[in-house]
Amino acid sequence: MVSFLPLKLMDFDFKRLKLKGVYRSRLLEIFRKMRRIFLFLFSVMILTSCGISGSRQQITKSEVKMEKTYQVKLITVDPGHFHAALVQKIMYDKVSPDVHVYAPEGTDYLQHLDRIKSYNSRPENPTSWNEIVYTGPDFFEKMLAEKAGNVVVLSGNNRKKAEYITKSVNAGLNVLADKPMIISPDDFPTLEASFKTAREKGVLLYDIMTERYEVTTILQKLLSENTKVFGTLTAGSKEEPAVTKISIHHFAKIISGTTLLRPAWYFDVQQQGEGIVDVTTHLVDLVQWECFPGQILHPSDITMLSARRWSTSISMEEFKNVTGLDDVPEYLKKDVKDGKLNVFANGEMVYQIKGIFAKISVEWKYQAPPGGGDTHYSVMHGTKCDLIIKQGAEEKFVPTLYIDHIKGLSIKDFSSELQEVFKTLPYDSLRIEAVNSGALRINIPEKYRVSHEEHFGQVTAKFLEYLKAGKLPEWEVPGMMTKYYTTTTALKLAKESIK
Numbered sequence: 001m002v003s004f005l006p007l008k009l010m011d012f013d014f015k016r017l018k019l020k021g022v023y024r025s026r027l028l029e030i031f032r033k034m035r036r037i038f039l040f041l042f043s044v045m046i047l048t049s050c051g052i053s054g055s056r057q058q059i060t061k062s063e064v065k066m067e068k069t070y071q072v073k074l075i076t077v078d079p080g081h082f083h084a085a086l087v088q089k090i091m092y093d094k095v096s097p098d099v100h101v102y103a104p105e106g107t108d109y110l111q112h113l114d115r116i117k118s119y120n121s122r123p124e125n126p127t128s129w130n131e132i133v134y135t136g137p138d139f140f141e142k143m144l145a146e147k148a149g150n151v152v153v154l155s156g157n158n159r160k161k162a163e164y165i166t167k168s169v170n171a172g173l174n175v176l177a178d179k180p181m182i183i184s185p186d187d188f189p190t191l192e193a194s195f196k197t198a199r200e201k202g203v204l205l206y207d208i209m210t211e212r213y214e215v216t217t218i219l220q221k222l223l224s225e226n227t228k229v230f231g232t233l234t235a236g237s238k239e240e241p242a243v244t245k246i247s248i249h250h251f252a253k254i255i256s257g258t259t260l261l262r263p264a265w266y267f268d269v270q271q272q273g274e275g276i277v278d279v280t281t282h283l284v285d286l287v288q289w290e291c292f293p294g295q296i297l298h299p300s301d302i303t304m305l306s307a308r309r310w311s312t313s314i315s316m317e318e319f320k321n322v323t324g325l326d327d328v329p330e331y332l333k334k335d336v337k338d339g340k341l342n343v344f345a346n347g348e349m350v351y352q353i354k355g356i357f358a359k360i361s362v363e364w365k366y367q368a369p370p371g372g373g374d375t376h377y378s379v380m381h382g383t384k385c386d387l388i389i390k391q392g393a394e395e396k397f398v399p400t401l402y403i404d405h406i407k408g409l410s411i412k413d414f415s416s417e418l419q420e421v422f423k424t425l426p427y428d429s430l431r432i433e434a435v436n437s438g439a440l441r442i443n444i445p446e447k448y449r450v451s452h453e454e455h456f457g458q459v460t461a462k463f464l465e466y467l468k469a470g471k472l473p474e475w476e477v478p479g480m481m482t483k484y485y486t487t488t489t490a491l492k493l494a495k496e497s498i499k
Contacts, residue, residue: 070094073148073150079156080112081155081266085112088129102134108157154176158272169203174203179281185488195477195480209285216401220290224290225293230384235357242291249279251312251314251365251367252321267335275346277490280490281487284360301482307493308494309347312342314343402441411440419432
């Protein structure tokens with residue numbers, strides 16, 4: 001009835017009111033205003049009732065327009081390692097929330113999707129990734145044919161990684177690859193050719209070096225560059241290297257609050273790679289990054305002096321705990337002896353880089369002690385002091401920077417010098433604590449502590465900056481080539497040494 005009342009008002013016969021003069025005029029004016037108001041409201045009602053789908057179309061068009069502004073669209077290929085998901089633990093500006101995943105059928109990609117889902121559904125700072133999945137035996141060829149994005153993320157089985165990198169770069173796609181890019185000396189020429197192709201096609205090929213973002217490592221690097229505090233890096237010797245970096249890792253661990261299930265192939269060095277070419281990638285990178293900052297390095301700068309490899313033995317029960325499998329697959333049975341699986345996950349190398357002696361060592365154990373986790377030890381010997389990072393039980397398994405073997409100054413005078421140097425660093429509230437008569441501990445505020453998982457977001461954000469600039473720093477590609485030459489040369493020497 002209400003909806004028809006305005007129509008009746010339009011047809012009303014004013015003569016029937018028998019009004020005269022000003023009263024008639026005023027009433028006519030009122031009715032005219034009511035008519036105008038009605039026409040306006042009626043138009044709005046028509047547009048609203050009939051135009052709901054039209055509004056949605058406008059929103060859709062708006063979204064499409066916004067999507068066209070995305071500078072980066074990620075493509076995830078065969079995500080068999082949890083690092084692939086850590087790249088997406090946060091959202092990034094100018095990166096599309098739609099991520100195309102190409103993978104073979106199996107549990108690897110399903111676990112990857114579950115991790116992304118957990119980030120999307122977490123109560124604090126949830127992400128909004130939309131995973132668009134294709135599975136099938138031709139997943140990689142499908143990816144190359146569709147080119148649904150412009151950045152390929154590789155983190156999984158390393159056996160085919162060199163091939164994935166080569167073909168992705170040849171297709172004109174940028175590549176953000178988890179370490180290691182290669183696991184065999186035979187793949188080094190392939191990687192070298194991929195970097196050349198990337199330069200020719202104007203795309204970026206970059207590996208994920210998370211350890212550069214650990215605050216204690218950053219401070220070790222910054223202080224080593226300060227001649228007032230550190231002096232200069234000593235050359236060292238084969239027996240007493242100038243730089244030593246030791247890392248201990250564990251097969252059983254918790255990631256993003258969940259017990260990590262590792263794929264069985266992770267324990268096959270033909271697919272994952274031996275320890276001397278895997279985690280050592282980080283440590284070799286840090287030697288180059290800290291000791292020769294901004295310098296262009298070449299494989300010719302490396303002289304490999306010694307290298308060795310050894311295995312970690314885990315029981316069948318331990319294997320079941322970390323994989324969820326009751327038995328080892330056929331390809332691992334060659335590594336089972338006396339009821340235990342033996343994995344060549346450990347390696348050590350001593351080499352010279354531009355005349356500086358360096359030692360790298362990586363060891364894998366089944367499980368960390370209570371309250372512990374992966375640990376890192378690093379020492380740089382300077383002419384005025386040593387800069388040491390420890391992460392043991394005494395440090396409650398938190399990376400801690402020490403300054404030891406101070407030369408030429410008393411602890412008091414050295415501390416005064418150090419306080420002045422602190423003023424030049426991009427960190428405030430650093431505190432100096434005396435450990436004993438000859439050593440200091442640097443106490444770092446909690447606000448600068450970032451977890452290993454968060455480092456993946458930092459690396460990705462830096463890579464996005466390089467993408468925007470259209471290039472990597474001049475020293476990065478030569479550094480990556482030198483790094484992988486070092487690791488693969490060490491593997492070759494270690495295998496030759498036991499023949």
